[in-house]
Amino acid sequence: MNKVKESKNKMVIRWIIGAVCLLSVTGLILLRPLPFLFYHELPYLGFLSRAIYIIILACILSLYRIIKGPSGADRIVAIDILGIMIVGLCAVLTISTGRSWYIDIGIAWALQSFISTLALSKYLEGRSFDD
């Protein structure tokens, strides 16, 4: 009985911490756009900075899965997803800064992420003694 109560208290504390984190990040996205990295005569400045905030939030969620993955395959999936999302971040930075070499970084990152995912999955597969 006591154990059940303790676990319920822990659940309530975890829900409160998660709600506080989500509310603070949502407020950050809604209220404060990034003040740097931009040409300030663009009319759609707030939208692009909030887009960068949302992509960074998604990257943090994927980093949580990299840190706390129970097996190796979870970490490989999360690394793949992180690489694909950074390509999107490079595309948004291309619009917001007006410099076209960010999309070159995106292409190179996509290629490297694909090759590294294939190599890691081959390494994972080769450890079984099946064939």
Added chain:
Amino acid sequence: MISIVGFIFISIGLTFDLLGCLGLVRLPDVYNRLQAATKCVTLGTCSILFGTFLVVGFNAAGVKALLCMVFLVLTSPVAAHAVARGAHRFGVQLWQGSVIDKYAQDKEGEV
């Protein structure tokens, strides 16, 4: 006018990215996470790149964005398939609530 269409594409892509990463955190199994995250994030990033092409216009950066989109569409399912096959061969267990495992049945029939 065409840049507004591009920004609508970028908004759709951001929504898909965020929901895919939420699925990556919340779902119970390697295969479920792979299924949620890979499809959603690939479609979202392709939408962001197409929106970038619409906003920037038909110059060097826009054509590179289109090339990057084609490359992502071609390579991301291959990587997901390789990860799923490697995980199943390595012996990562399915979730207890899973209904069917066709790949294990197929391997048993082979041997």
